[in-house]
Amino acid sequence: MAQLREQFGLNRPLVEQYLSWIHGLVTFDPGNSYISHAPIGPQISDRLQVTLWLVGTGMVIACIVAIPMGMVMAVRHRRPSGLILSALSQIGVAVPAFLAGILLITVFAVGLGWLPANGWTPPVEDPVLFLKQLVLPALSLGVVQGAVLTRYVRSAVLDVLREDYLRTARAKGLRPTQALLRHGLRNAAVPVVTVLALQLATLLVGAVVIERVFVIPGLGSLLLDSVSNRDLILVQDVVMIIATAVLLVNFLVDIIYLLIDPRLRVGAS
Amino acid sequence: MRHTRRPVRGAGTLAATLACLLLAGCSAGSTASGGTGKNALNIGLTAEPANFDFTKTEGAAISQALLNNVYENLVKLDQSGKIRPQLATSWTLSKDRETYTFHLVKNARFSNGAPFTAKDAAFSIGRVKSDWTIAQKAQMDVVDTARAVSPTELKVTLKRPSNDWLYRMTTRVGAMFSRTGVDKLATEPVGTGPYVVKKWNRGDSITLARRHDYWGRKPHFASVTLKYFKDPTAMNNALLTGTINVIGTMQSPDSLYRFANNPKYKVIEGTTNGEVVLSLNNGSGPLKNPKVRQAVRYAIDHKALMDTCWAGRGKLIGSMVPPTDPWYQNLTNAYPYNRGKARKLLEESGQAGRTLRLRLPTLPYATACGTVVKSQLEQAGFKVELDQLEFPAAWLTTVFKNADYDMSIIGHVEPRDMQAVFGSKTSYTRYDSPEFRALLKKADQGTQQEQITSMRAAARLLSKDAAADWLFLLPNLMVANKDITGLPVNTVSESLDLTGLGRS
Numbered sequence: 001m002a003q004l005r006e007q008f009g010l011n012r013p014l015v016e017q018y019l020s021w022i023h024g025l026v027t028f029d030p031g032n033s034y035i036s037h038a039p040i041g042p043q044i045s046d047r048l049q050v051t052l053w054l055v056g057t058g059m060v061i062a063c064i065v066a067i068p069m070g071m072v073m074a075v076r077h078r079r080p081s082g083l084i085l086s087a088l089s090q091i092g093v094a095v096p097a098f099l100a101g102i103l104l105i106t107v108f109a110v111g112l113g114w115l116p117a118n119g120w121t122p123p124v125e126d127p128v129l130f131l132k133q134l135v136l137p138a139l140s141l142g143v144v145q146g147a148v149l150t151r152y153v154r155s156a157v158l159d160v161l162r163e164d165y166l167r168t169a170r171a172k173g174l175r176p177t178q179a180l181l182r183h184g185l186r187n188a189a190v191p192v193v194t195v196l197a198l199q200l201a202t203l204l205v206g207a208v209v210i211e212r213v214f215v216i217p218g219l220g221s222l223l224l225d226s227v228s229n230r231d232l233i234l235v236q237d238v239v240m241i242i243a244t245a246v247l248l249v250n251f252l253v254d255i256i257y258l259l260i261d262p263r264l265r266v267g268a269s
Numbered sequence: 270m271r272h273t274r275r276p277v278r279g280a281g282t283l284a285a286t287l288a289c290l291l292l293a294g295c296s297a298g299s300t301a302s303g304g305t306g307k308n309a310l311n312i313g314l315t316a317e318p319a320n321f322d323f324t325k326t327e328g329a330a331i332s333q334a335l336l337n338n339v340y341e342n343l344v345k346l347d348q349s350g351k352i353r354p355q356l357a358t359s360w361t362l363s364k365d366r367e368t369y370t371f372h373l374v375k376n377a378r379f380s381n382g383a384p385f386t387a388k389d390a391a392f393s394i395g396r397v398k399s400d401w402t403i404a405q406k407a408q409m410d411v412v413d414t415a416r417a418v419s420p421t422e423l424k425v426t427l428k429r430p431s432n433d434w435l436y437r438m439t440t441r442v443g444a445m446f447s448r449t450g451v452d453k454l455a456t457e458p459v460g461t462g463p464y465v466v467k468k469w470n471r472g473d474s475i476t477l478a479r480r481h482d483y484w485g486r487k488p489h490f491a492s493v494t495l496k497y498f499k500d501p502t503a504m505n506n507a508l509l510t511g512t513i514n515v516i517g518t519m520q521s522p523d524s525l526y527r528f529a530n531n532p533k534y535k536v537i538e539g540t541t542n543g544e545v546v547l548s549l550n551n552g553s554g555p556l557k558n559p560k561v562r563q564a565v566r567y568a569i570d571h572k573a574l575m576d577t578c579w580a581g582r583g584k585l586i587g588s589m590v591p592p593t594d595p596w597y598q599n600l601t602n603a604y605p606y607n608r609g610k611a612r613k614l615l616e617e618s619g620q621a622g623r624t625l626r627l628r629l630p631t632l633p634y635a636t637a638c639g640t641v642v643k644s645q646l647e648q649a650g651f652k653v654e655l656d657q658l659e660f661p662a663a664w665l666t667t668v669f670k671n672a673d674y675d676m677s678i679i680g681h682v683e684p685r686d687m688q689a690v691f692g693s694k695t696s697y698t699r700y701d702s703p704e705f706r707a708l709l710k711k712a713d714q715g716t717q718q719e720q721i722t723s724m725r726a727a728a729r730l731l732s733k734d735a736a737a738d739w740l741f742l743l744p745n746l747m748v749a750n751k752d753i754t755g756l757p758v759n760t761v762s763e764s765l766d767l768t769g770l771g772r773s
Contacts, residue, residue, distance in 0.1 A: 214503075
């Protein structure tokens with residue numbers, strides 16, 4: 001017991017333990033797992049890359065779905081086409097990612113046999129197989145996230161449409177769509193980007209589930225496994241990395257604000 | 270006010286897309302899901318090893334992956350359960366049945382380049398006592414000395430005659446290690462077997478690669494990937510979509526119909542060593558009382574249970590012996606299903622109001638059968654509280670190590686494991702019977718006929734004492750692509766032996 005305490009450094013003061021852990025993380029040497037005895041660093045970086053691909057592609061799909069669809073919904077919010085899209089997005093919001101995943105597997109993998117039902121291959125090893133394996137999990141993450149994002153795009157664009165400067169632009173002779181694209185989008189983008197950053201956290205959580213459904217060795221499944229194995233040090237490190245990722249994205253978003261809206265730059269100075 | 274100094278068309282979209290791309294990253298991963306092509310095989314399995322060190326880590330998953338494939342023993346079991354040569358070409362037993370002399374192969378090498386000699390064999394046997402920490406290490410206690418007479422001759426002297434010892438040499442405790450290759454057992458196993466561990470993607474798969482310098486007959490597949498699935502449906506889908514070629518252990522027998530009538534697949538159904546045991550804590554709690562244990566046995570309708578939770582596949586055994594062992598006997602009638610009797614026994618015991626904690630490992634058969642056990646027991650007047658523990662870590666610590674439970678359900682897949690599970694007071698079942706231990710001892714030291722008679726008596730005693738309830742024997746259910754050959758019908762050892770597999 002004393003030997004174990006010595007080995008894990010539990011006999012040292014708490015502050016020292018904490019600092020040595022932080023030092024390990026910062027110098028990319030987080031130590032060895034309690035359970036597998038394997039170094040944690042390479043495990044986490046491998047898994048992180050997998051999850052970045054998954055979450056990143058999911059985000060891209062979400063944007064591709066949400067931005068045009070939200071705009072159309074806003075512009076046509078009183079017409080049947082807008083209402084139908086609105087209803088569709090509501091269904092999307094209601095469907096959990098894992099259900100979308102199971103449906104996609106049932107239809108496209110098992111039913112039609114177009115794509116593999118699960119597994120993961122890194123892009124350097126086999127780019128074609130990588131893409132094939134990425135499609136379904138990224139879609140199930142992206143479509144569901146996209147549906148949520150659509151609602152925000154819609155309301156952001158609707159708000160902008162009511163602004164005076166758009167009426168002025170219309171008065172100058174621009175058609176509604178033209179006016180929106182030239183003057184409205186930049187303003188509508190600020191709240192949307194905020195939501196996007198907030199959604200990243202949701203997406204990481206969604207990835208935990210999706211990684212399980214599609215048997216993908218990502219950060220989420222690593223977290224789940226280490227929680228179930230009581231591999232405390234791994235859990236600590238993974239949670240820290242996810243938290244850092246969320247902070248980093250929020251920081252990036254702040255920079256993006258400035259790029260989108262020059263007025264914020266003036267306000268800051 | 271001027272609005273159109275410069276065109277900003279799509280700036281929002283651009284920014285949003287940029288954010289997305291930033292998140293996407295451009296790194297190349299280094300995890301793979303195994304090889305492809307004609308020389309590669311992908312097998313789907315359930316429980317992933319926590320590490321590769323079966324000298325210090327309990328559970329059957331490591332032996333399943335490594336034994337016979339990465340590690341070899343002096344002797345191995347063949348498909349019919351007979352002991353055959355592996356690293357030993359032959360062996361003799363002295364007249365007093367206490368000294369074994371093994372003659373070893375000359376040209377075997379470890380994967381780290383070191384030659385395999387009798388010194389390594391003596392080292393490996395000695396190391397079980399000094400360094401191993403798992404429960405099975407006790408099986409080597411009977412060894413007095415193991416010494417190398419020459420590089421190819423090993424003498425092992427036992428403290429007393431033991432029928433069981435040579436058999437144990439076919440299991441993990443008999444694995445041969447290199448004197449220069451035991452530093453990193455948990456991550457880099459070194460053995461004399463035809464495969465080496467090439468890659469381990471934790472949480473996903475283990476890839477074994479065929480060795481070029483293997484001393485024996487080369488196996489057919491150059492690369493075998495063991496892919497681990499937590500979810501039976503995902504495993505079935507993987508076979509249906511070609512990600513794996515073999516389902517090594519079918520965990521959802523009710524979905525067999527998807528493969529049974531499909532000419533692309535073949536279904537194999539045999540028996541295993543896996544007794545699915547409703548373990549009872551004989552040492553503390555309400556189940557210390559034999560009447561309560563007997564009541565449990567009467568309360569369970571085994572046929573109905575197996576039909577409900579394992580689609581009727583498997584075999585009812587009634588004790589701790591699978592039909593592939595020489596001392597098998599049908600003991601299913603010891604406690605025939607009788608709810609009234611169960612109720613009565615429970616009343617008599619005075620423990621009727623107590624709640625039993627049924628602590629299940631998160632394994633498909635355990636969770637599937639747990640709810641049925643709970644409802645059957647409750648119908649007989651028990652109070653059952655169901656509780657799931659993550660397998661392996663949490664279950665091993667709470668139930669197996671600390672015996673903090675009243676009941677559990679676990680498949681004991683280790684071969685001939687009556688001794689390991691019930692033979693010692695410190696085992697998690699906490700079954701303590703001098704009479705039982707005497708029978709086991711007699712079986713071990715006597716002639717072969719005495720061994721069979723005493724083992725039968727021991728199994729009957731276990732059953733009579735209601736030391737546990739034996740729900741059923743796990744079937745060896747495998748599904749494979751039609752062209753995969755050499756798959757075993759019955760599982761007789763704890764290893765998934767890849768050396769005999771091929772493609773037609």
